[in-house]
Amino acid sequence: MKRFMLLHFGFEKPTPEIMAAWGKWFESIADRTVDSGGFHGGAREISHNGTRDLTMGMESITGYSIINAESLDEAEKIAQDNSGSTRSSQARYLRQAGGSVYAVVA
16 A cells, blocks of 8 residues: 545635535545544744745645555546535645656646
8 A cells, every 4th residue: 555645736715515515525535544634823934034924825735634545646637536525725736755757637
């Protein structure tokens, strides 16, 4: 079994229906989930040029899920099964933990 990280992008105020769908999806992958979390507060970009505050918007990373899957294809299928994922908040990229494999899921 390999580990994959799903990054959730985009922020709009979610509806109760979207929140219920996300909850259902998280429940369906509970046995595969290694870790997950969300970013709901302030964020900062830190670079050699200095620091700047980041706002929550459509391109913001708003959360992550680390899951176990047999392959990148299986991890992609798991991400695509999220009916709570909308244009505003999608699990768009998969990265195999410890590797450099990326796939667009959006």
